[in-house]
Amino acid sequence: MKKISLLGCTLSIFTLSLINVPAIAADKYVSDVIYIPVRSDKAPQASILQQGVASGTKLSFIREETGSDNNLWSLVTTPDGTEGWVRSQNLTDKPTAALQLAALSGSSRDVVGLQTENTQLKSQLEKIQQEHQQLLADTEDMRQAATTAFNLEEEHQRMLKENQLLQTNADVLKAENEKLKDNDNFNQWVYGGGLIFGGVLLSFILQAFGRRKRRSEWR
Template sequence: MKTTILILLLLLSPLTQAEETMYVSDQLRITLRTGQGNEHRILKTLASGEKVEVLETTETGYSHVRASDGTEGWVRTQYLMAEPIARDQLAAAQARLAKVEESLAGLRAQLSALKKDKAVLEAAKRELEKELATLKKRLAHLNEVAERPIALDNENRQLRETNLALEQDLELKIQENQILKDKSDREWFVIGAAVLIVGIVLGLVLPRLRVRRRSGW
């Protein structure tokens, strides 16, 4: 007899379990009561999709839960579900989609800006190539003038003025190259090398001109 009573008590006792998060199912509202059954006082109502902490579940079909505001009571277990309701899942998915679309828009804007920067750099590169060609022509002219034996004094003065202008021009181009180098190291490396070659050629030609002038005197 005692054994039978003990078994009945065990069957009727609540089945305790670790706390877990559950959600109110797709019902309009459910009641949180002080006990297991409709005869117990209503503590509050829980809206569809509201998150609760399940403290224990019994075989009578009720669960002891804690609401988000800390209120504890009993609700029917059948109205609880482990995942958020479809409406909340859809809202979360839409929020994630909005973030992805925002990130994508940012990436597209960055790509557009990079394309514009590339176009600007390419235009600057073409301009410098034209100026470099002009400098080469002027250098060829200086070589031609250096070979003339007539009016060396005037030519020498003109050469000094031209050399000064070229040095200033080269300095300006070097500064421009340094500014643009931060945006495109690869493209400006070629231009910087070309400008450096012009400076080296000038350094080799000018001493030669001075030697020729002295020999002409």
């Protein structure tokens, strides 16, 4: 019997401790378009701790109990930290329609803002793509210009080499021409000298022949 009594006492104490332990806080909202008081106890005659809590106000819900008027009362904490009791019938688990509409309006504004931002981003993307295409075109032009410049440099070097070769050939031809001139002058001098010598020699021969002829006539 003593063991049973001890066990019963233990269970009773455990049960009472569970009842007195506050439940995990949750969010509740003041329903409808009303203003409710927060009271010091779960009774209509209890003193008011905070007056005129407006509808849509988010309250931190602690637990719910039956009050002296046989109605359900909720222990809550207001946004400014006041802890007290309000009638459960004035609370709702979801935000009021006005808050939902405001949130929806805010969401709509967010959607409009996102659409506007999306349009701007598309425009910026298109501009960047155009700039990219222009850069590709400019790069191709620069590459072609570089290739042309390289080809022009090669052509310039080739023409320089050809010019040097032509200059060398011109110098050789000039030297040969000078040599031919010297040879021609020498030949002309030899030919002229030969003519003079032949003329002198012929003159001597004619004179000698004339003398012989006169001697023959004298005889």
